[in-house]
Amino acid sequence: MSAKEHSGDYFIPDPSPWPIIGMFSLLITLFGGALAMNGVSIGNFLVVAGLLMFFYLLYGWFRDVIKENLSDCYNRQVDTSFRMGMFWFIASEVFFFLSFFGALYYIRNIALPWLGGDGYLGVTNEILYHGFENAWPSHGPGELGGDFKPMGAWGIPAINTLILLTSGATITWAHWGLKLDNQKQLVNGLIATIALGVFFVILQAYEYGHAYQELNLTLETGAYGSTFYMLTGFHGFHVTMGAVMLMAILGRSMKSHFSAHNHFAFEAVAWYWHFVDVVWLGLFVFVYWL
Template identity: 60%
Template sequence: MAHAHGEYYQPQPSYWPLIASFALFSMAASFTAYLNGVEIGKYLLIAAIGVLFFMMYGWFREVIRESEAGLYNEQVDRSFRWGMIWFIISEIFFFAAFFGALYYTRDLTLPWLLGEGAKGVAHTFLWPEFTEVWPTNGPQSVGGEFETMAAWGIPAINTLILLTSGVTVTWAHWGLKKDNRQQLIIGLFLTVALGFTFVGLQIYEYGHAMDELNLRFSSGIYGSLFYMLTGFHGFHVTVGSIMLLVVLFRSLAGHFTPKHHFAFEGVAWYWHFVDVVWLGLFIFVYWL
């Protein structure tokens, strides 16, 4: 059991970070193997995701028990807040790398291949017959012919869903600060429902993209970036929805007070971050 000594909090040694690292590494390795044609990779990926959810269950349970036992003080609260802030900052850079790849490919590389700019002379040697514009699927259409996903269909609906979920989670937060537990629970329920609805629509969108538009990972750099950006975002929405579901169950159990509810605030920060990333995806991947 962890111990609190005045202003200094000493947690017990934990194996959960090790399990989390193993799960994340296994997910990356198995997914990479699957993309390279290793059939067992998809089964290993499912197993790794299962380990990740097991870790979340175990680690959440441990932290909740310590919190409800009164072991956390102001020093712990500050530590949690800074930890969540740095985590979200790391996520910003994670998505910035993929947005940067999209910008580099579409706004810099394509003009060079068309012979524009100081580096445009290279197109004579690298790809002299290049005449396509964005999106491109490589020399001689090596990725196959495909269509892009229209912005004003499911993506627009999902945008409305996430923006609405940002309102409902904020409304739930107001209810908690006013000690209105009914408003808190209704707001959280609506947010969770909207989050999982978003994921369900995105799964349907992927099926439509692959079966009817022939848009796949192999569809050139556009296909790769499309699935990496939207797929990782969908994974973040899934994790965020699960965390909101945990917060909902805790609220039903009577946890949290108007002055002590960082677990709710931390998940709300994460959810607003997911909303902002999706707006960037909708504008730069679907719309432009």
């Protein structure tokens, strides 16, 4: 069926191979990661292959959607569907991060006090872990995670907070330029936002290296280490994906694909980027600061 064929007010796209390719790319990446973490050498190869397949997916799917948009296939109903889809996608991401924040809260405010002797379950403390102290950050009972130093809030985390807050301002500035048909402001704002996002990821990678080599803060460092890397790592992945999407939007902007009244693709990525900013503020407060 042609991409321009419609059923009533509904747009019917051509059959697409990208969901299947996406499924296999994620399966290969996760399977390879599991093998690599268990010392199987082929795991690293599978991770690289899965990621390459995933980037091919992004390129091909973006290309097809852009062609549909430029072919005037979309109407008001499609625009509404896109907005609803992006809203619910971000809503799912909110609950994704809430689950990890909830785990952090449970460990710090419920499980640790119980293991430390407080509450109605406190009587089990001497039976389970003799001498366990209710203190955060915790590396587990019996020196499970070894001696380590927690990651402080000031330094790279504070700099990264400033970077992301600035990137929220630059993408808003780019949006204003788009609404005013100011191509130069639009492009410069996107370039600045991408540069700030890439700089954020570079600093986070440096922070991880410092944590492993000098602080002995690893994934094996008890509850603190696992929650630290789970929350900050997933956020870093979201920043990386956001930067990739911004690069696609920058390329389209340089080709004048958007107008003041038709630019939902830009708005969707901007929504996502502001969501990433807000999540980082929560991470800075509850993971680094408190």
